[in-house]
Amino acid sequence: MDKGLTVYNAIMAQSEAWKDVLLANLPFDFKQPILCVGSGTSFYLSSVIAHLGAQVGVRIRSLPTQGLILEPQQTLQSVESVMVISRSGTTSEGLWAAELARRHGKTVLGVTCDGKAPLASAVDQVWAFPSAHDHSVVMTRSFTAMLLAFERVLAEKVVPESSDMLRNMVAYAPDYILHS
Numbered sequence: 001m002d003k004g005l006t007v008y009n010a011i012m013a014q015s016e017a018w019k020d021v022l023l024a025n026l027p028f029d030f031k032q033p034i035l036c037v038g039s040g041t042s043f044y045l046s047s048v049i050a051h052l053g054a055q056v057g058v059r060i061r062s063l064p065t066q067g068l069i070l071e072p073q074q075t076l077q078s079v080e081s082v083m084v085i086s087r088s089g090t091t092s093e094g095l096w097a098a099e100l101a102r103r104h105g106k107t108v109l110g111v112t113c114d115g116k117a118p119l120a121s122a123v124d125q126v127w128a129f130p131s132a133h134d135h136s137v138v139m140t141r142s143f144t145a146m147l148l149a150f151e152r153v154l155a156e157k158v159v160p161e162s163s164d165m166l167r168n169m170v171a172y173a174p175d176y177i178l179h180s
Helices: 003-012 014-023 041-055 065-070 072-076 092-103 118-122 141-158 162-171 173-178
Strands: 034-038 060-064 081-085 107-112 125-128
Touching (some): 014 141, 041 060, 065 072, 107 118
Parallel strands (some): 107 125
16 A cells, blocks of 8 residues: 555544544553653653643653663653553554553553554553544644543643533644645
8 A cells, every 4th residue: 555645644634633532542540740751752641641741730741661661660650640642552662651550550541543462451540532543654633542541631631611612623623734
């Protein structure tokens, strides 16, 4: 398949993934402070999530997964919960980070596009978005869907009535994408 067509299809299918995010059960009952980790683009996503969370009063910070692996004792002593982001759910660093966090008694949330991947069984809770899986190297649909999941949870935590607003926004997404 043409690589350009793969990315184009991922972009055009974002609204379907977003609808699934809005319908998903997304438990978020983690003790703070929270550490959010990822590798590569997942680290960039964890940085955005930490910034958004901090803006609404969540005690959360971001770190590349390797930082937790290299200094687990020092890194984990100041947090209660850990979020591990891995699109595939098979990233060796993500699995190792989840294992270290659980070994240190931390509650771990795994965020992935594959609920049957090893990460799903290595964590206490998992958010899985199979319709958001990109079948390319570039994280497009997966990035926006996982970001929307965190935005939804943060919005519901701060402004409970925002759920309807988010659903309305996503309802218009296909038209927006088509005309962009």
